[in-house]
Amino acid sequence: MRFLLKPGWIALTLVVAAFAFACYYLLAPWQFHRSDERDGDNAALTRAVATAPVPRGELVAPGAAPGADVAWRQVTVAGTYRPEGQVLVRLRSIEGHPASEVMTPLVTSTGETVLVDRGYVRTDGQGALPPIPAPPGGTVTVAGYQRLDEGAPTRPAVVADGQRQVYSADAATVGAAGGIATSPGYVQLLPGQPGVITAVPLPPPDPNPSYSYAWQWLIFGLMAIGAWIYFARLEYRREHGLEPRPRDRQDPRDAADGTHWDAQAPSPTEEKLADRYGRR
Known part of the structure; x- marks a missing residue:
């Protein structure tokens, strides 16, 4: 070989x-x-729908990042909104339409500041934003899904349509843009909660x-x-000469020993025909 x-x-x-x-x-x-x-x-999405909300403090320690095991768990948080730290997450796609999610800090009764995703507003073809309702004042209790940070974006924050906007739902990034530091992770509000705009729907199960x-x-x-x-x-x-002649190159006129038909001696009949038509 x-x-x-x-x-x-x-x-x-x-x-x-x-x-x-x-x-x-x-x-x-x-x-x-x-x-x-x-x-x-x-599996986490399935648990989120099937499990009743619990106080966030039972799942996540104050100031700590939520673990993967509590992602999408339903939690409740009581506190006061701080609209001056509100930031939008831009370039989102929700149900096939462009949108921006509204992130507003909420100071809890224990003094911790938690980022709350109040839902989304749709943008038009040019990316312009509609008016964004302000959150309610005073102490409120909200329920939502505990979400993990998406990670820092590669692009810096911008100001457009009078709103501070970032490119990732990340507590540190939103806190830096809004000037109010928040605990890692965020709470995505359920429909009907105080301050919700249009709740972000649960994603469909991944077909995997x-x-x-x-x-x-x-x-x-x-x-x-x-x-x-x-x-x-x-x-x-x-x-090693073991490969036979390909079938597509074989001809019925070939000799039994493999000699090609045009290499064989012409038969008497072929010679007469060649002489008659002047081919020899």
Whole structure:
């Protein structure tokens, strides 16, 4: 199998090995991990609907970041809105339409400041905002879903239509833009709560195609190895003269020993015809 030492075969072997390695040790495991994450998100959404609200302090310590295990849990918070720290999260898509979410700090009775997602307002084709209702004054008790921070955005905060706006629902980012520091995470209000505008709906359950994608990568890796074996075997047979003539190149007039028909001696009939029509 000296042909395997040829530069072309060495390159092909390295490419197939690298692709198979990526399929089995990088791409498929990553998709399996994504599948587990999505299953966890779906389970959290199911719990959010089925579990009654509890005071936020029972799930999240004051000033601490909420853990993944409490994401989407229904919580209640009592306190006073601080509209001077209000910030909008822009460039959101809700039910297929462009929108901005309204984030307003709320100071609880224990002195902690919690960020509250009061819902969303739709923007027009040019991104202009409608009037945003102010939150109610005085002490209120609100219920909503405990959400995790989305992470700091790559773009800085802006001021548009007279509103401070950021690109991520992140408590630290919103707090820096609004000038009021809040605890990590935020509470997304349920419909009918004090101060809610239009409640952000729960996302639909993720269909989670990642599991099938993972198996597809495993199959692709196996196909690459199988193709390499097939072509290596084909080359080996050709190198040792074991490869028969392709069927599409065979001709019924070929001799039984494989001699091509036009290499055989002409028959007497063929010679007479050639003489008659001047072909010889």
